[in-house]
Amino acid sequence: MEPFWKTKSLQQMSRPEWESLCDGCAKCCLHKLIDDDEQEDMVVTTEMADTEQLHFTSVACQYLNDKKCECSVYLERTKLVPSCVQLTQDNLDQVFYMPSSCSYRRLQEGRGLPSWHPLLNKGKKSKMHQAGMSVRGKVVFDNMIAEELYEDFIVVWPLNDLD
Numbered sequence: 001m002e003p004f005w006k007t008k009s010l011q012q013m014s015r016p017e018w019e020s021l022c023d024g025c026a027k028c029c030l031h032k033l034i035d036d037d038e039q040e041d042m043v044v045t046t047e048m049a050d051t052e053q054l055h056f057t058s059v060a061c062q063y064l065n066d067k068k069c070e071c072s073v074y075l076e077r078t079k080l081v082p083s084c085v086q087l088t089q090d091n092l093d094q095v096f097y098m099p100s101s102c103s104y105r106r107l108q109e110g111r112g113l114p115s116w117h118p119l120l121n122k123g124k125k126s127k128m129h130q131a132g133m134s135v136r137g138k139v140v141f142d143n144m145i146a147e148e149l150y151e152d153f154i155v156v157w158p159l160n161d162l163d
């Protein structure tokens with residue numbers, strides 16, 4: 001029998017199916033900047049226009065457990081971090097904002113799940129970490145870096161995708 005992610009659209013999935021799709025890479029816990037020709041400085045963003053370019057930084061939310069790549073305040077996250085944007089079936093139009101390796105973006109773009117995805121590896125994240133597709137060991141935290149310095153931490157590795 002074909003797995004649910006091959007037979008259902010993202011909108012058709014149940015809540016547990018939707019949740020299980022997340023690979024736990026934590027790339028969405030990195031701060032992002034937009035580069036807008038009309039502005040001199042790059043700014044922290046949660047929105048983007050057609051003329052703007054999105055850059056990932058290696059600056060992660062202070063509440064990220066960077067070894068497990070898990071949120072340490074999951075139940076309180078929206079209270080503690082108002083800018084913490086969680087992708088849901090209701091805001092799928094924001095999927096562009098996720099890295100290209102993000103499971104939701106891959107499925108939305110018809111690219112399927114990669115071989116390193118935990119769902120294809122008995123729920124384990126080890127293949128993903130080994131493939132360098134998570135943030136493990138690559139980040140600094142936002143409570144250590146002034147926001148105006150984020151530009152110095154722009155990186156391209158979050159854009160990498162495999163398979």
Ligand code: SF4
Pocket residue numbers: 021022023024025026027028029087098099101102103104
């Ligand atoms: S980038 Fe996508 S797949 Fe990775 S942790 Fe965030 S929501 Fe999950």
Ligand code: SF4
Pocket residue numbers: 028029030061062063064065070071072073074077078081084085
């Ligand atoms: S609050 Fe948790 S889920 Fe939100 S950005 Fe921070 S670590 Fe990630």
